[in-house]
Amino acid sequence: MELLTLADVKAYYRTPSGQIVRAVDGVTLSINEGEVLGIAGESGCGKTTLAQVLALNMQPPLYLAGGEVLADGVDVQKLPPEVKRREYRGKYISVVPQGAMSALNPSLRIRQFVADLMREHYSDLTKRDALDRAEQRLRALDLPVRVLDAYPHQLSGGMKQRTVIAISTLLDPKVLICDEPTSALDVSSQRSVLELLRWLMKEKIIRSCVFVTHELPLLYQIADRVAVMYAGRIAEVGGAEEIIFRPQHPYSTALVGAVLVPEKGMKERRVEGIPGAPPDLRTPPTGCRFAARCRFVDEQCKADPVERTSGTRQVWCWKPGASA
Amino acid sequence: MTIIRTFLHSGRFVAGFLILLAVLIFGILGPTLSSKDPLEMAGSIYQKPDDKFLLGTDNFGRDVLTELKFGTRTSLTVGLLGGVMATAIGLSVGTLAGFRGGWVEELLMGLTNVLITIPTIVILILLSVAITVRSAWVMSLIIGVTAWPWTARAVRAQTSSLRTRPHLDIARLSGSSGFAMAIIDVLPYMASYVFMALILQVSSAILSEATLSMLGLGPTNTISLGVMLNWALLWESVRTGAWWAFLPPVVMLSVTSFALLAMNSGMDEIFNPRLRRR
Amino acid sequence: MSSHFRRYLAQKVVWYALAFFLALSLNFFLPRLIPGNPASQIVSALGQQGMVSSQAMKKMYEQYMQDFGLDQPLYKQYFQYLGNVATLDLGTSFMQFPRRVSDLIGKALPYTLAIQIPGIIVGWIIGNLLGAYAAYKGGKTDAVAFTGSLFLSSIPFYCFAIILVYTLAVYFKVFPAAGAYKFGLMPSWTFPFVQDFLRHWILPFLSMVLIIIGGQAIGMREMAIYELGTDYVNYAKGLGVHDRKVVGYVFRNAMLPQVTGLALSFGTMIGGQLIVESVFSYPGVGSLLFTAIRQNDYPMIQGVTLIITVTVLAANFLVELLYGIIDPRIRASQTGEL
Numbered sequence: 001m002e003l004l005t006l007a008d009v010k011a012y013y014r015t016p017s018g019q020i021v022r023a024v025d026g027v028t029l030s031i032n033e034g035e036v037l038g039i040a041g042e043s044g045c046g047k048t049t050l051a052q053v054l055a056l057n058m059q060p061p062l063y064l065a066g067g068e069v070l071a072d073g074v075d076v077q078k079l080p081p082e083v084k085r086r087e088y089r090g091k092y093i094s095v096v097p098q099g100a101m102s103a104l105n106p107s108l109r110i111r112q113f114v115a116d117l118m119r120e121h122y123s124d125l126t127k128r129d130a131l132d133r134a135e136q137r138l139r140a141l142d143l144p145v146r147v148l149d150a151y152p153h154q155l156s157g158g159m160k161q162r163t164v165i166a167i168s169t170l171l172d173p174k175v176l177i178c179d180e181p182t183s184a185l186d187v188s189s190q191r192s193v194l195e196l197l198r199w200l201m202k203e204k205i206i207r208s209c210v211f212v213t214h215e216l217p218l219l220y221q222i223a224d225r226v227a228v229m230y231a232g233r234i235a236e237v238g239g240a241e242e243i244i245f246r247p248q249h250p251y252s253t254a255l256v257g258a259v260l261v262p263e264k265g266m267k268e269r270r271v272e273g274i275p276g277a278p279p280d281l282r283t284p285p286t287g288c289r290f291a292a293r294c295r296f297v298d299e300q301c302k303a304d305p306v307e308r309t310s311g312t313r314q315v316w317c318w319k320p321g322a323s324a
Numbered sequence: 325m326t327i328i329r330t331f332l333h334s335g336r337f338v339a340g341f342l343i344l345l346a347v348l349i350f351g352i353l354g355p356t357l358s359s360k361d362p363l364e365m366a367g368s369i370y371q372k373p374d375d376k377f378l379l380g381t382d383n384f385g386r387d388v389l390t391e392l393k394f395g396t397r398t399s400l401t402v403g404l405l406g407g408v409m410a411t412a413i414g415l416s417v418g419t420l421a422g423f424r425g426g427w428v429e430e431l432l433m434g435l436t437n438v439l440i441t442i443p444t445i446v447i448l449i450l451l452s453v454a455i456t457v458r459s460a461w462v463m464s465l466i467i468g469v470t471a472w473p474w475t476a477r478a479v480r481a482q483t484s485s486l487r488t489r490p491h492l493d494i495a496r497l498s499g500s501s502g503f504a505m506a507i508i509d510v511l512p513y514m515a516s517y518v519f520m521a522l523i524l525q526v527s528s529a530i531l532s533e534a535t536l537s538m539l540g541l542g543p544t545n546t547i548s549l550g551v552m553l554n555w556a557l558l559w560e561s562v563r564t565g566a567w568w569a570f571l572p573p574v575v576m577l578s579v580t581s582f583a584l585l586a587m588n589s590g591m592d593e594i595f596n597p598r599l600r601r602r
Numbered sequence: 603m604s605s606h607f608r609r610y611l612a613q614k615v616v617w618y619a620l621a622f623f624l625a626l627s628l629n630f631f632l633p634r635l636i637p638g639n640p641a642s643q644i645v646s647a648l649g650q651q652g653m654v655s656s657q658a659m660k661k662m663y664e665q666y667m668q669d670f671g672l673d674q675p676l677y678k679q680y681f682q683y684l685g686n687v688a689t690l691d692l693g694t695s696f697m698q699f700p701r702r703v704s705d706l707i708g709k710a711l712p713y714t715l716a717i718q719i720p721g722i723i724v725g726w727i728i729g730n731l732l733g734a735y736a737a738y739k740g741g742k743t744d745a746v747a748f749t750g751s752l753f754l755s756s757i758p759f760y761c762f763a764i765i766l767v768y769t770l771a772v773y774f775k776v777f778p779a780a781g782a783y784k785f786g787l788m789p790s791w792t793f794p795f796v797q798d799f800l801r802h803w804i805l806p807f808l809s810m811v812l813i814i815i816g817g818q819a820i821g822m823r824e825m826a827i828y829e830l831g832t833d834y835v836n837y838a839k840g841l842g843v844h845d846r847k848v849v850g851y852v853f854r855n856a857m858l859p860q861v862t863g864l865a866l867s868f869g870t871m872i873g874g875q876l877i878v879e880s881v882f883s884y885p886g887v888g889s890l891l892f893t894a895i896r897q898n899d900y901p902m903i904q905g906v907t908l909i910i911t912v913t914v915l916a917a918n919f920l921v922e923l924l925y926g927i928i929d930p931r932i933r934a935s936q937t938g939e940l
Binding site for chain 3: 336437438441442443444445446447449450451453454455456474531534535538539540541553557558562563565567570571574577578581582584585586589
């Protein structure tokens with residue numbers, strides 16, 4: 001069942017000087033119940049913007065320029081802002097933002113924010129009830145209850161990250177969007193975060209998860225499906241294993257090849273950087289956006305690639321498999 | 325070049341700069357092109373502005389316009405000298421402290437913090453009272469020597485954080501000497517910050533000189549905007565309605581102060597993008 | 603009281619004691635740099651004006667010598683000075699001999715405080731509200747408020763005072779131009795006196811408060827804009843917390859630096875007020891200083907600078923104390939990193 005669907009979504013930024021940055025430029029994607037979808041790409045490919053679109057949290061100067069965002073069949077963008085806020089944000093879709101370190105208000109104790117949050121969505125909840133629920137959840141997640149009494153600066157980095165995940169999932173959201181949740185953490189903290197996410201999925205506290213990152217190997221550990229994003233568009237999407245070990249889009253291949261961490265099965269691959277730089281999204285090129293850096297480019301690539309589906313995989317390329 | 329272009333984008337900066345330029349031209353060219361002596365008693369007391377005296381005369385019968393020209397020059401000179409001095413001292417102390425760390429930092433910052441806590445106006449008053457003969461240069465010195473602490477503190481905060489940047493390690497490894505390394509490597513990062521601090525110090529120096537002069541502790545041998553105001557106050561120009569004796573220096577001071585602060589505000593917006601609206 | 607706070611408090615007390623001591627020393631030494639014997643200079647100057655008999659002159663001379671201990675070595679004078687200050691003995695005024703400096707300052711201080719304290723409180727509150735409102739609203743409201751505040755905050759206090767006096771008191775004659783109350787009236791708590799007092803008070807008060815509002819508004823607007831763009835605001839919004847609540851968070855956090863900012867501006871405000879009082883001939887400490895400088899009344903000058911130092915240090919100390927209470931990083935006791 002599709003919990004969240006993006007249909008040809010375009011999300012642009014208007015810069016102070018009046019230019020338009022086409023950060024997300026025609027993305028069609030769906031998130032299904034019970035799955036973890038990974039979104040991979042370099043910095044600047046638009047994945048954080050995509051995360052904001054998915055989280056229904058587009059703040060100006062970001063605006064929806066086209067397409068539809070459907071949550072369980074309902075076009076969410078057309079709903080009045082008050083409904084969006086109360087019924088969807090935090091409740092249906094929730095976020096674990098990039099830089100969870102600074103996501104917590106430094107002058108509030110954790111429990112104050114938690115109480116505020118819960119009572120925004122369930123107005124007849126008393127403060128005591130809200131805190132009880134929070135305590136229960138923390139215990140279930142194996143976090144010390146003392147966290148509630150603390151100020152953010154008293155918590156370590158890994159603890160803050162897990163606390164933020166706990167807070168984001170307090171309302172049992174159906175979709176949890178995680179934007180680079182492990183990028184600032186050491187390896188053991190990374191592992192605890194991944195375990196936490198797996199556990200939340202298993203206990204059905206969250207029904208699906210979107211994991212945005214530039215570290216492909218991480219997705220091998222947690223994702224069921226992976227979408228590779230480049231210059232505002234999806235290059236390729238499919239099962240995690242097939243995307244990572246048998247990429248068909250030249251960019252996916254290059255991304256996998258640029259990985260330095262020796263994961264099982266990846267040791268045999270040569271490590272190469274990707275020459276060149278992503279296009280300026282204020283003036284995106286016509287045709288395939290990867291053409292300028294692609295080894296296999298030819299005349300066809302001057303036109304926008306059409307989608308090719310084979311089994312569980314979709315590729316947007318004129319020559320899928322050329323890089324295999 | 326791109327830096328200059330970015331500056332031009334800020335309306336505030338451009339407006340402030342143009343006004344400052346006008347004031348500078350008035351204050352520098354005015355006295356040079358003027359053949360008159362500001363201290364000469366050319367007319368009768370508190371004459372209204374007319375063809376001969378464009379801004380009338382003051383309580384001594386002196387031409388206010390000429391006084392304004394020379395007064396602006398003095399105020400600007402003291403402001404510039406005092407401001408540059410204060411910035412230079414603050415920069416040196418702050419860089420030394422932030423860079424060396426250890427007991428040097430503790431000592432210098434201790435001194436700085438104590439001086440910040442003591443109200444500057446008090447030290448200015450006491451120094452000006454103690455030095456009975458004061459020229460514009462002496463005023464600059466007095467102001468420069470008392471205004472540096474806040475710059476030192478701010479600079480040290482910057483250098484402290486820059487101290488651990490990798491390129492500094494490289495410089496250290498390649499053998500550049502401590503202080504030289506500080507100047508050459510760290511300064512480009514701080515250039516914007518230092519420039520803004522300079523603008524603020526100059527503005528503050530101009531106003532400090534005016535304050536001291538208005539209290540009667542200004543330059544003893546020359547005229548400045550504050551001195552003009554001091555006379556205007558002492559000789560009741562406000563209550564007798566002789567607006568030409570006090571409005572020109574008031575306007576000149578306010579306008580200069582505004583211009584400098586506008587420039588600073590403009591630069592602040594450019595260099596601190598987080599302040600721009602998202 | 604958490605241990606963090608105790609440590610903070612102790613640190614502050616030591617700092618301020620040190621600063622006070624240094625200021626005291628400067629207060630003592632700097633005027634002593636003036637060459638010559640001030641006592642004989644003043645006395646002979648007065649004598650030349652023929653206003654005083656030679657007997658009176660001798661008395662004055664002796665009084666000053668005693669006050670300052672000018673016949674003693676410098677270090678003894680220093681300790682005498684410290685002792686005097688401890689007992690609030692600030693010497694005898696030159697220009698108003700034989701009145702004591704502490705008396706004269708004591709009479710003038712209430713007038714100064716009557717403008718300073720309301721000025722700071724009202725200015726801070728209104729200024730911060732204005733700045734926060736402008737930051738929240740954005741657009742035209744923001745542009746107007748910002749330019750206005752920038753303009754107001756860049757005008758020196760006394761320039762504004764002069765403009766106010768001229769326009770409202772001399773040209774338009776709406777308010778009185780000088781003094782704290784009408785000549786001939788005696789200070790008392792009666793309604794007519796209070797009314798007259800307020801009429802004289804309003805212009806000096808406005809001179810201070812409007813400029814303070816400008817300055818605070820600029821600062822608060824900057825802080826609020828910054829806070830509105832932070833990650834925690836974004837996160838709270840992302841989780842569906844109402845704008846109203848989020849704005850509350852923003853103001854709470856933006857307030858903190860504004861409190862320290864206030865402390866830093868005390869020094870400038872005092873300097874400005876000194877001259878504002880002179881402009882209005884308002885019988886506060888500023889006018890006292892103004893006349894004292896003109897007449898080379900060194901004991902008075904020293905006395906006033908001392909009072910200014912004490913007031914500013916005390917105000918700063920209170921503000922830092924307040925900050926220690928409201929900043930959670932200092933207030934919260936350390937439970938150890940979790």
